[in-house]
Amino acid sequence: MSTFRAKQIISKCPNLPTLPAIVQKVSQMLQDPNVGTLEIGQLVAQDPPLAARVLKIANSPYYGLRERCVSTEQASAVLGLKVLRNVVTAAAVMRQFSHLSDRGIDLDAMWKHSILVAQAATQLARRSRGGVGLTPEEFYTCGLLHDIGKLVLLENVGDEYITILERAQRDGLPLQTCERDVLLFDHTDVGSMIAVQWGLPAAIATAIQFHHGPREAVELDPVVSLVAHANLLVKRVQAGNLSAAASSFDPATTRMLAVTPEDVTQVVTLVAEQVATASV
Numbered sequence: 391m392s393t394f395r396a397k398q399i400i401s402k403c404p405n406l407p408t409l410p411a412i413v414q415k416v417s418q419m420l421q422d423p424n425v426g427t428l429e430i431g432q433l434v435a436q437d438p439p440l441a442a443r444v445l446k447i448a449n450s451p452y453y454g455l456r457e458r459c460v461s462t463e464q465a466s467a468v469l470g471l472k473v474l475r476n477v478v479t480a481a482a483v484m485r486q487f488s489h490l491s492d493r494g495i496d497l498d499a500m501w502k503h504s505i506l507v508a509q510a511a512t513q514l515a516r517r518s519r520g521g522v523g524l525t526p527e528e529f530y531t532c533g534l535l536h537d538i539g540k541l542v543l544l545e546n547v548g549d550e551y552i553t554i555l556e557r558a559q560r561d562g563l564p565l566q567t568c569e570r571d572v573l574l575f576d577h578t579d580v581g582s583m584i585a586v587q588w589g590l591p592a593a594i595a596t597a598i599q600f601h602h603g604p605r606e607a608v609e610l611d612p613v614v615s616l617v618a619h620a621n622l623l624v625k626r627v628q629a630g631n632l633s634a635a636a637s638s639f640d641p642a643t644t645r646m647l648a649v650t651p652e653d654v655t656q657v658v659t660l661v662a663e664q665v666a667t668a669s670v
């Protein structure tokens with residue numbers, strides 16, 4: 391992103407969120423071979439509201455657990471460390487924005503969509519038979535954060551942003567178009583800037599930046615392509631159009647991502663099940 395654009399954003403959004411400390415801590419602990427599932431579960435348990443959120447997500451149909459987890463120690467043992475880190479990241483980032491729940495945006499719907507994109511991206515990455523540039527867990531972060539710019543804008547731009555959201559909905563226009571008309575930048579610019587500030591891998595910031603295109607960016611970079619297509623797939627499933635969701639991957643895309651049409655169909659089925667049952 392150009393410095394000019396970053397300056398524009400910072401002047402409009404003085405309140406940029408920081409990476410939740412618990413996410414940093416858990417990531418550090420995961421690097422330590424002496425740390426096991428129990429320690430991480432105990433760390434999360436020290437923060438009861440966060441632990442409650444983690445358990446709610448862990449017990450949701452996204453993870454398809456056969457038995458309900460009643461403690462974060464148990465959740466970490468059942469889910470495994472990498473998945474637990476994803477769940478803790480989701481819970482901690484969601485908490486950072488929970489005060490926006492009565493501000494004219496359906497936060498639950500936004501997080502449901504983001505977690506579905508996170509899941510779809512992770513599943514596609516797991517099924518890929520080639521190198522797609524990031525680990526499945528990093529793709530989870532891409533999906534979780536791809537639209538985070540919307541929340542940062544809501545927090546900083548306030549009523550003006552609500553007007554932008556309303557206009558996009560009323561006129562059936564892409565939100566990023568309406569954002570750019572008024573602000574000269576959009577939620578993809580803001581989201582990628584947050585990823586840079588949080589010290590996430592550059593590929594994650596790039597994927598957030600280009601999740602709505604342009605087409606050349608999506609066609610050239612497998613990470614961008616996977617996240618943009620996961621977003622499209624989830625949107626189409628959420629709109630009830632499963633066949634369009636399955637056909638959102640053209641042959642050039644499946645080739646680049648090293649997945650088969652059957653892989654895509656499996657992910658569509660999985661997302662469709664979660665759309666029907668999951669809540670955040």
Ligand SMILES: [Fe+2]
Nearest residue numbers: 536537601602
């Ligand atoms: Fe978006």
Ligand SMILES: [Fe+2]
Nearest residue numbers: 503536537621
């Ligand atoms: Fe999205």
